[in-house]
Amino acid sequence: MHSTIVRGQNVFGFFTTVCFVVAALIAASDLLAPRTPKATVAVKDLQVVRGRPHYYSTKKEEYAIIRFSLSADLSSLFSWNTKQVFVYVSASWPNTTLGDAGKGEMVNEAVIWDTIITNPSADHLQNIGPAAMKKLVRSAKGKTIDPSRGKLELKNQKAKYQITSPDGKLAETDNMVLKLHYNVQPWVGVLTWTPQIEFGSWKKVKGGISKAFRLPAIKAKKVAEKKSA
């Protein structure tokens, strides 16, 4: 019963137990850090154009091109267990083809812009060029947590992703809204998204939803006419 193997097994067993207990404690410590994010999102410019999903496609679809401004303070999301915060802005709109039947249901949602904010402890994992990496690492020299990275100021930001709908129609869609969301990725533990309800010291996002807006009619033709004139 007291052979080397049994001793080895016991030591390894104890080691893994300690590891998991420490990991669980770290994960649980997230609940103690208050989260009080706030944000304002506003639409700046709207356009609907016709285009093809990819080069060889013969199908023409309508794409909405949205410019928006975002001012957000997500600095309270950064704690010692934060690996990265994934910030994204989505556009959501009800179904138009259904008329009254689909009213009030925000059944379509698409991400139009996103960004990854790493905690300085996870900077080395980013997939960016060497120059940008150097700059990023220098920006938080000597810090393991840098809450100031959670402050975002975007003015007249162009959407990263164009949005369309499965039936290819989007022009003059009414009641579209932009929303800011976030996803906190921990070093270990539970992943958290923008909360729908207040949970302990985790508050909902203050603001973070734009006013409802209506997409304009297709613009592409006019542009073409102007060019030919």
Next chain:
Amino acid sequence: MLSALQNPRQAAAQLLNFGLILSTAFMMWKGLSVISDSPSPIVVVLSGSMEPAFQRGDLLFLWNRNLMEETKVGEIVVYNVKGKDIPIVHRLSTTHNGPGRFANGTRPCREEAKLLTKGDNNLADDTELYARGQDYIERKDIIGSVIAYIPFVGYVTILLSEHPWLKTVMLGLMGLVVVMQRE
């Protein structure tokens, strides 16, 4: 090994013990599967397409029930593509629900929702990864959303599948331990 022949009672006890360990592991796996409603409640990350969030070898816990809310944009889902046996872990970027509200006033049909995914580390969405002629995935293609994360622990399985000789070495070591223990 010889002593096992001399003492069949002890050998039987050890066999039973081994069986117990295996069945406990199997029960826990299936139990998790039932609780989370997912055929594979724990997965190991195999590619770097979700970096910097997930690296190769990280362990993900999945949840496949819509108790409080629907599967939404921004969730990290694990889904299967027809004709590919390896599930993919990517983030939902677009959701188009089914035909809004039914005539009888029930909730919108999420079963027919058209969903689009994208890896955080990829430039474009996953339309290229889907089966030929498939532009969207559906709710039933998803085997779970990531809810919890443990780094690195799953790397053993990657090592074992990429270097098959390690399996032989491990089995050999295990056998050696069993033989040594008998003495």
